Amino acid sequence: MQKNKRTNKNVRNVNRRKDKIEMYDNEMKLEFLSKSSNEAFARITVAAFVSVLDPTIEELADIKTAVSEAVTNCIIHGYEDKEGIVKIRARIIKNNVEIEISDTGKGIENVELARKPLYTTKANLERSGMGFTIMESFMDEVEIDSVLGLGTKVTMRKKIKKHVVDDIEDEYANVGGVC
Ligand SMILES: Nc1ncnc2c1ncn2[C@@H]1O[C@H](COP(=O)(O)OP(=O)(O)O)[C@@H](O)[C@H]1O
Numbered sequence: 001m002q003k004n005k006r007t008n009k010n011v012r013n014v015n016r017r018k019d020k021i022e023m024y025d026n027e028m029k030l031e032f033l034s035k036s037s038n039e040a041f042a043r044i045t046v047a048a049f050v051s052v053l054d055p056t057i058e059e060l061a062d063i064k065t066a067v068s069e070a071v072t073n074c075i076i077h078g079y080e081d082k083e084g085i086v087k088i089r090a091r092i093i094k095n096n097v098e099i100e101i102s103d104t105g106k107g108i109e110n111v112e113l114a115r116k117p118l119y120t121t122k123a124n125l126e127r128s129g130m131g132f133t134i135m136e137s138f139m140d141e142v143e144i145d146s147v148l149g150l151g152t153k154v155t156m157r158k159k160i161k162k163h164v165v166d167d168i169e170d171e172y173a174n175v176g177g178v179c
Protein backbone atom coordinates (compact mmCIF):
# COMPACT_ATOMS: atom_id res chain seq x y z
CA MET A 1 0.00 0.00 0.00
CA GLN A 2 2.74 2.37 1.10
CA LYS A 3 4.69 1.47 -2.02
CA ASN A 4 1.72 2.32 -4.28
CA LYS A 5 1.30 5.68 -2.61
CA ARG A 6 4.95 6.47 -3.23
CA THR A 7 4.73 5.33 -6.84
CA ASN A 8 1.70 7.56 -7.46
CA LYS A 9 3.57 10.52 -5.99
CA ASN A 10 6.57 9.82 -8.22
CA VAL A 11 4.35 9.64 -11.29
CA ARG A 12 2.72 12.95 -10.31
CA ASN A 13 6.16 14.57 -9.87
CA VAL A 14 7.39 13.29 -13.22
CA ASN A 15 4.21 14.61 -14.91
CA ARG A 16 4.63 17.98 -13.23
CA ARG A 17 8.25 18.22 -14.44
CA LYS A 18 7.10 17.20 -17.94
CA ASP A 19 4.44 19.95 -17.95
CA LYS A 20 7.11 22.49 -16.95
CA ILE A 21 9.57 21.32 -19.60
CA GLU A 22 6.87 21.61 -22.26
CA MET A 23 6.55 25.33 -21.43
CA TYR A 24 10.03 25.94 -22.86
CA ASP A 25 11.29 25.43 -26.37
CA ASN A 26 14.79 24.72 -25.10
CA GLU A 27 16.72 24.63 -21.85
CA MET A 28 20.32 24.13 -20.77
CA LYS A 29 22.19 23.96 -17.46
CA LEU A 30 25.82 24.68 -16.81
CA GLU A 31 27.90 24.34 -13.62
CA PHE A 32 31.51 25.39 -13.20
CA LEU A 33 34.08 26.33 -10.58
CA SER A 34 34.24 29.99 -9.60
CA LYS A 35 37.52 30.66 -11.41
CA SER A 36 37.89 33.94 -13.35
CA SER A 37 39.09 31.91 -16.31
CA ASN A 38 35.59 30.35 -16.56
CA GLU A 39 33.86 33.70 -17.14
CA ALA A 40 34.65 33.69 -20.88
CA PHE A 41 33.56 30.04 -21.12
CA ALA A 42 30.21 30.93 -19.51
CA ARG A 43 29.45 33.91 -21.73
CA ILE A 44 30.42 32.09 -24.94
CA THR A 45 28.33 29.04 -24.00
CA VAL A 46 25.23 31.14 -23.30
CA ALA A 47 25.78 33.08 -26.54
CA ALA A 48 26.00 29.82 -28.51
CA PHE A 49 22.79 28.56 -26.86
CA VAL A 50 20.93 31.80 -27.66
CA SER A 51 22.22 32.01 -31.25
CA VAL A 52 19.40 29.74 -32.55
CA LEU A 53 17.10 32.76 -32.09
CA ASP A 54 19.17 34.56 -34.71
CA PRO A 55 19.98 37.62 -32.57
CA THR A 56 21.67 40.71 -33.99
CA ILE A 57 25.32 41.34 -33.07
CA GLU A 58 24.13 44.02 -30.62
CA GLU A 59 21.62 41.70 -28.91
CA LEU A 60 24.25 38.97 -28.58
CA ALA A 61 26.81 41.45 -27.24
CA ASP A 62 24.26 42.72 -24.67
CA ILE A 63 23.56 39.18 -23.43
CA LYS A 64 27.26 38.30 -23.25
CA THR A 65 28.04 41.46 -21.27
CA ALA A 66 25.16 40.85 -18.83
CA VAL A 67 26.21 37.22 -18.31
CA SER A 68 29.80 38.29 -17.81
CA GLU A 69 28.80 40.84 -15.11
CA ALA A 70 26.59 38.34 -13.24
CA VAL A 71 29.18 35.54 -13.35
CA THR A 72 31.97 37.90 -12.25
CA ASN A 73 29.79 38.94 -9.29
CA CYS A 74 29.36 35.29 -8.21
CA ILE A 75 33.13 34.77 -8.40
CA ILE A 76 34.30 38.03 -6.81
CA HIS A 77 31.53 38.84 -4.33
CA GLY A 78 29.70 35.55 -3.79
CA TYR A 79 32.68 33.32 -3.14
CA GLU A 80 35.39 35.97 -2.53
CA ASP A 81 38.62 34.08 -1.77
CA LYS A 82 36.94 30.68 -1.55
CA GLU A 83 36.08 28.47 -4.48
CA GLY A 84 32.49 27.44 -5.15
CA ILE A 85 30.11 26.39 -7.89
CA VAL A 86 28.45 28.88 -10.24
CA LYS A 87 25.28 27.62 -11.90
CA ILE A 88 23.62 28.88 -15.07
CA ARG A 89 20.26 27.83 -16.40
CA ALA A 90 19.16 29.29 -19.71
CA ARG A 91 15.79 28.81 -21.35
CA ILE A 92 14.28 29.77 -24.65
CA ILE A 93 10.55 30.43 -24.73
CA LYS A 94 9.43 31.44 -28.22
CA ASN A 95 11.75 34.38 -28.98
CA ASN A 96 12.50 35.19 -25.35
CA VAL A 97 15.57 34.14 -23.46
CA GLU A 98 15.67 33.70 -19.68
CA ILE A 99 19.03 33.29 -17.94
CA GLU A 100 19.46 32.39 -14.26
CA ILE A 101 22.93 32.77 -12.75
CA SER A 102 23.43 31.67 -9.15
CA ASP A 103 25.95 31.03 -6.42
CA THR A 104 25.69 29.61 -2.92
CA GLY A 105 28.10 32.18 -1.53
CA LYS A 106 27.80 35.00 0.93
CA GLY A 107 24.61 36.68 -0.30
CA ILE A 108 23.70 40.38 -0.52
CA GLU A 109 22.78 42.31 2.60
CA ASN A 110 20.75 45.04 0.88
CA VAL A 111 19.65 44.25 -2.67
CA GLU A 112 18.07 47.66 -3.25
CA LEU A 113 21.35 49.35 -2.40
CA ALA A 114 23.40 46.86 -4.43
CA ARG A 115 21.34 47.71 -7.55
CA LYS A 116 22.23 51.41 -7.32
CA PRO A 117 24.75 52.75 -9.88
CA LEU A 118 28.27 53.14 -8.48
CA TYR A 119 27.49 51.16 -5.30
CA THR A 120 30.25 48.66 -4.57
CA THR A 121 31.53 46.88 -1.48
CA LYS A 122 34.87 46.26 -3.15
CA ALA A 123 36.13 49.70 -4.15
CA ASN A 124 39.59 48.50 -3.07
CA LEU A 125 39.52 45.98 -5.96
CA GLU A 126 38.72 48.79 -8.38
CA ARG A 127 35.15 47.58 -8.92
CA SER A 128 33.03 50.24 -10.60
CA GLY A 129 29.74 49.40 -8.92
CA MET A 130 28.07 49.37 -12.36
CA GLY A 131 27.48 45.63 -12.77
CA PHE A 132 23.75 45.56 -11.96
CA THR A 133 23.18 48.84 -13.82
CA ILE A 134 24.78 47.31 -16.93
CA MET A 135 22.65 44.13 -16.59
CA GLU A 136 19.52 46.27 -16.25
CA SER A 137 20.31 48.44 -19.27
CA PHE A 138 21.25 45.51 -21.55
CA MET A 139 18.46 43.12 -20.59
CA ASP A 140 14.67 43.71 -20.47
CA GLU A 141 14.24 42.44 -16.89
CA VAL A 142 16.63 41.69 -14.03
CA GLU A 143 15.48 40.00 -10.82
CA ILE A 144 17.78 39.53 -7.84
CA ASP A 145 17.01 36.93 -5.15
CA SER A 146 19.53 36.82 -2.37
CA VAL A 147 19.71 35.45 1.16
CA LEU A 148 22.59 36.48 3.38
CA GLY A 149 24.82 33.47 4.03
CA LEU A 150 22.99 31.29 1.49
CA GLY A 151 23.65 32.84 -1.90
CA THR A 152 22.37 34.90 -4.79
CA LYS A 153 20.36 34.20 -7.92
CA VAL A 154 20.06 36.71 -10.73
CA THR A 155 17.36 36.09 -13.36
CA MET A 156 17.55 38.09 -16.57
CA ARG A 157 15.12 38.11 -19.49
CA LYS A 158 15.39 39.51 -22.99
CA LYS A 159 13.20 39.38 -26.04
CA ILE A 160 15.09 38.73 -29.26
CA LYS A 161 13.41 40.77 -31.95
CA LYS A 162 12.55 39.01 -35.15
CA HIS A 163 14.52 40.56 -38.00
CA VAL A 164 14.96 39.96 -41.68
CA VAL A 165 18.49 39.07 -42.75
CA ASP A 166 19.22 41.50 -45.59
CA ASP A 167 22.01 39.65 -47.26
CA ILE A 168 24.38 36.78 -46.79
CA GLU A 169 27.08 39.07 -45.31
CA ASP A 170 24.85 39.87 -42.31
CA GLU A 171 24.29 36.19 -41.73
CA TYR A 172 28.05 35.55 -41.61
CA ALA A 173 28.56 38.53 -39.28
CA ASN A 174 26.11 36.96 -36.80
CA VAL A 175 27.91 33.64 -36.76
CA GLY A 176 31.18 35.46 -36.05
CA GLY A 177 29.56 37.30 -33.14
CA VAL A 178 29.18 34.26 -30.86
CA CYS A 179 32.63 34.50 -29.29
N1 LIG B 1 26.70 37.29 -6.30
C1 LIG B 1 26.87 38.19 -5.33
N2 LIG B 1 27.12 37.79 -4.05
C2 LIG B 1 27.30 38.71 -3.06
N3 LIG B 1 27.27 40.05 -3.25
C3 LIG B 1 27.03 40.48 -4.50
C4 LIG B 1 26.82 39.60 -5.60
N4 LIG B 1 26.59 40.35 -6.69
C5 LIG B 1 26.66 41.62 -6.31
N5 LIG B 1 26.91 41.74 -4.99
C6 LIG B 1 27.00 42.99 -4.21
O1 LIG B 1 26.40 44.04 -4.96
C7 LIG B 1 27.35 45.10 -5.17
C8 LIG B 1 27.08 45.76 -6.51
O2 LIG B 1 27.38 44.87 -7.57
P1 LIG B 1 27.79 45.46 -9.00
O3 LIG B 1 26.73 46.44 -9.40
O4 LIG B 1 28.04 44.33 -9.93
O5 LIG B 1 29.10 46.29 -8.72
P2 LIG B 1 30.61 45.79 -8.44
O6 LIG B 1 30.70 44.33 -8.81
O7 LIG B 1 31.45 46.64 -9.31
O8 LIG B 1 30.84 45.99 -6.98
C9 LIG B 1 28.71 44.43 -5.02
O9 LIG B 1 29.71 45.37 -4.65
C10 LIG B 1 28.43 43.41 -3.92
O10 LIG B 1 28.46 44.00 -2.65
Ligand SMILES: [Mg+2]
Pocket residue numbers: 069072073127130131132
Ligand atom coordinates in the same frame (compact mmCIF):
# COMPACT_ATOMS: atom_id res chain seq x y z
MG1 LIG C 1 29.92 43.51 -10.47
